[in-house]
Amino acid sequence: MADFQVTRSALCSSLFSRRRKKRCIITENYQHVLAMDFAVKEINQSPNLLPNVTMGFNIYDGGWNARWTNYAIMEFISSWDKIVPNYKCGIQDTLLAVIENPIFYLLNEVQNVFGIFKIPQVMYSTASVEIKDTNPFSVYQMDPNRNYQHRGIIQLLQHFKWKWIGFFAASDEILEWLRKKMLAEFSINGICFAVMLSFGSVHYDAHKGGYMKNIAEISEKIMNTKANVLVFYGGTFPIIPFRWWLNDKLNRAVPKSKGKVWILTAGMELKNIIYKKSWDTQDFHGAISFAVHSNDLPGFHQFLQKRNPPSTYGDGFIKEFWTQAFGCIFQNSPGGDVSGDICTGEENLENLPEHIFPMSITGQSYSIYNAVYALAHALHAMFSSRYRNKAKVKADRKEPQNQVVWQLHPFLESVSFNNSAGEKVCFNQNAELIGGFDIINWVTFPNNSFVGVKVGKIDPWAPPEEEFSINEDDIVWHSWFNQVQPHSVCNANCQPGYRMEKKEGEPPCCYDCIPCPKGFISDKEDLVDCFKCPDNQYADMDQISCIPKTITFLSYQGPMGISLAICALSFSFTVVLMIILFVKHHNTPIVKANNRKLTYTLLILLLLCFLCALLFIGQPNEITCLLRRTAFSIIFTMALSTIMAKTLTVVLAFMAIQPRSKIKKWIGKKLTNSIVLSCTMIQAGICFLWVTTSPAFPETDMHSLTKEIVLQCHESSPTIFFVVLGYMGFMAFATFSLAFLARRLPDTFNEAKCITFSMLLFCSVWMSFVPSYLSTKGTSVTAVEIFSILASSAGLLGSLFFPKCYIILWKPELNKKEFFLRRKH
Structure with missing residues (x-):
């Protein structure tokens, strides 16, 4: 801790500890002292900031002990010579504020005392402050809001697709806080914990002679976990027992774990304790840590270069630091005989490895520097306000009041300035610095030295999509991973598919x-x-x-379309040849038999049936979709009605030759025409209803076939379609029944037998059509329908006309009147 004092007369910048004792120095901490000294000297030399006011500071070491921490607090608020809190007597400097590095288990004790006197407390390295209840009136954090770090850890894990991690907390309190506050957020982002425990629970066991509790458990869980990524959450102080634990694990010849990626939170940067230089660091090779953002300060590097014992006055730490950092001893050191290398005092700090003493400013030193300037700007604003108030009070002839330390708070809350590095320094509504974090990759070397490389950052001032950034190419992974980005998952990733x-x-x-x-x-x-x-x-x-998907329809370019089109045209050509043949033998008995006009009509209708099949080939459109079903049904119905008329003619002709028969008067054109027209009109009426209520239309069928989009005609009303087919089936069955009854009637050329067979073929084709139509998909539906049209038409053509053609062409002797008269009964 450091208290800041202000005096009107002299420079109070002594660096010393009132309580002299042997200290185990973390060498980087000495840079914190120098950053404070550098900031105070800059402020005191500035003609614009705090003119005629000198700022000084004292440094106190609480020793991680509640007793000594409370003693130091009492010294803060007491006179120089007496430990009497808030006793204002004698000459003393004015306490301005306290800058402290909090220890989580002592935090409430410090805040409770300073909170009573409303003394501003400016904290840095607040890695675990959020788990304690802070006093917003007196506490200011120079570290950014930890939510940025929490989000940064999650974004880092997501960036590298690390979903199976181990979590180790510096204390049981932090572990409990994580379970309550952060576990759900990790789960939402698909991150699970292979192990969660606190290494802060390791304590000294007097009977076993060391820090034994939980060591075996922690070591076993770290080595046996499948997680390659381990997150350690803590602050500055827990890193020391943690480093001891790792070294103790190795000294005990515990089997060394395979390489892990260690993720350390801000404040847990690797540090070397001087008298433990031999501690192994290879486990940390490739570790990634979060550090409070820092930037180069103009003049700070030169300030460090000039630092040495002969040129420094009032620095109570420098000789002790020098002795331990350079491994030498001063001749006038207390403690007896001098042995080992002698410190000349002219050693250069730049010759020290970075892990012993970094020459570039660290995040915590940067926070301390900004904290000193924040207090100076707040004090400057308070003094400026006081001068304005004095003038007003004087004008009003009132007695001026002395300002006290708690009056600094509103000025400190609203402080905002740009530091010497050009970065903005200000607090948010929770008295937290608005800033970000740097992502550091730690590279270790065989001599147990290490260096941190900045590989990314979390910048709250950037747009949301750019808040987190990292350069993978600059990262060095542990040698166990062979410089390949490690994976950390519970099981192998599920591959595509x-x-x-x-x-x-x-x-x-x-x-x-x-x-x-x-x-x-x-x-x-x-x-x-x-x-x-x-x-x-x-x-x-x-x-x-x-x-x-490919777009498909029954086209003339496809093999099936070409085959069906050729079949339709071939049958059509056959029908034309038959018509020509019948016209040529127009007056022969076999042509004239059973109503010659109905024969020509049926041939023309069969020609249209074959040509009708061509409407089903090609890309559907609105016209073809309307014509397909209606033309097909009406033409086929007319053909069936014509066959029915021919069959009925045969039956009535036989009945007419019976003695005293009155049926002769029914035989003639009127009967046949009425049969054909009436049967056809019924079907035409059904088709008209179909077209007017729910006409067929072209559609794209995307679901019937897996790989194809079928262009087809949608019937719109399948019910009417099957009604049409049902009506045709009824006519075919009626014609079949009549023909079957008339098949044995005596006549020279009785067509009833042929009609019976043709109707049997027709019914068989269309009965098999229904299940085939319902079970097929895509272009096969259209092909089945065309095949049924061609097959049924060909059956009618072959059954009814091929025998006649055979007689005309190859048996002309049977096509004579004498032959017909001889066969009649």
């Missing part, structure tokens, strides 16, 4: 990898759920990416 499935009874970071269901993909590692491709894409075989 798989999804995570939580293991029962295990943390969320421990999971099984399950293949994605068919049609789903995962294109990244460790996805919780697979997702389906867009409708116009499909999953590849490995289920890691989506491939665009």
Whole structure:
């Protein structure tokens, strides 16, 4: 701790401790003293800041002990010669504020005393202050808000995809705080803990002669954990017993753990205690730590270069530091005979390794420097306000009041300035410095020295997306990782094509990898759920990416489309040849048999049936979709009604030759025409209802086939479509029944047998069409429909007309009137 004093007459910048005792110096701490001295001298030499006022300071060492800490506090608020708190008697300097490096288990004791007297407390290295109740009226933190560090740790873990970590706290209080405040945030970001414990619980066991409790447990958990990343949360002081623990582990010949990535919070930077230079540092090779942001201060390096015992007055630490840092002893040192190297006092601090004494300013020294300037600016503002108030009081003829230390608070809360490095210094509403953190990568060497390299930062002034930044190329990893970025996961990552499935009874970071269901993909590692491709894409075989579907329809360019089109045209050409053949033999008996006009009509309708199949080939559009179903159903219905008329003609012709028959008057064109028209009109009415209520339209079917988008016609109303087919089936069955009854009627050329067979073929084709139509997908649906049209039409054509063509072409002797008369009964 350091108290700041202000005197109007003399320079009080002595550096000493009122309580002289043997100290175990952390060498970096001496830079903290020099940073304070450097700041005070700059302020005292400034003509603009605190003119006619001299700032000084005293340094107190609490020794990590509650008794000595309380004693030092009493000295702060007492006179020089008596330990009497708040006793104002005698000559004394004015206590301005206290700058302290808090110890978490002594924090409340310090705050409670200084809080009573409203003495400003400016803290640095507040790694664990947030777990204590602070007094917002008197406490100011020169370290940034720890939430930035917490977020930085999470962002660092996420950046390197470290999800399975170990957490070690400097105290049980910090560990409990983490479980209550931060555990949920780690879980939300997918980070789990392989082990969580406090190394601060290690204590001295008098019976066993050392720090034995929990050492075996901690060592075993660190070495056996699968986590390659270990987070250590603490401050300046816990790093020392922690370093001792690591060294003790090695001295006990405990099997050395494989390389780990150590993540240290601010204040836990690696430090060497002078008389423990032999402590091994290789475990920390590649460690990453967070440090309070610092920047080069103009003149500070030169200030350190000039520092040596002969040129320094009032520095009570420099000889002790010099002795331990350079491994020498001064001739006039107390303690008897002089042995070893003699200190000349002219040794150069720049010759010391960085891990012994860094020449570049550290984060804590930077905080101390800013803290001194913050107090100076606040005091300057208070003095300026007092001068203004004096003038006002004098004008009002009132007695001026002396300002006391607590009146510094409003000025300290609102202080804002740019330091000599050009960076802004100000507090937020919680009296915390608005600043960031540097991310340091520690590189160790075989001689147990180490150096920190800045590889990233957390900058609260930057945009949110740039708040965290890190340069991976500058990071040196532990040699065990062969300079490859280490992984730290509970199990191997789920590769693309798989999804995570939580293991029962295990943390969320421990999971099984399950293949994605068919049609789903995962294109990244460790996805919780697979997702389906867009409708116009499909999953590849490995289920890691989506491939665009191809647009398809039954086209004339495809093999199936070409084959069906050739079949339709071939049958159409056959029908044309038959028509020509029948016209050529127009007056022959076989052409004239069973109503010659119905024969020509049926041939034309069969020609249209074959040509109708061509409407189903090619890219669908609104016109073809309307014509496909309606033309097909009406033409086929008319063909069936024509066959029915021919069948009925055969039946009525036989009945008409019976004696005293009255049916003869029914035979003629009117009957056949009425049958054809009436049956066709019924189907036409159904089709008209279909077109007017729910017409077919072109659509893109993206779901029927996995890899294709099918362009097709949507029936809009499948019910009406099957009604149309049902009506055609009814007519075919009625015609089949009539023909079956008339198949044995005596006649020279009885078409009833052919009609029976043709209707049997027709019904068989369309009965098999229904299940095929319902079970097929894509272009196969259209192909099935075309095949049914061609097959049923070809069946009618072959059954009804091939026998006649055979007689006309190869048996002309049967196509004579005498033959017909001879066969009649």
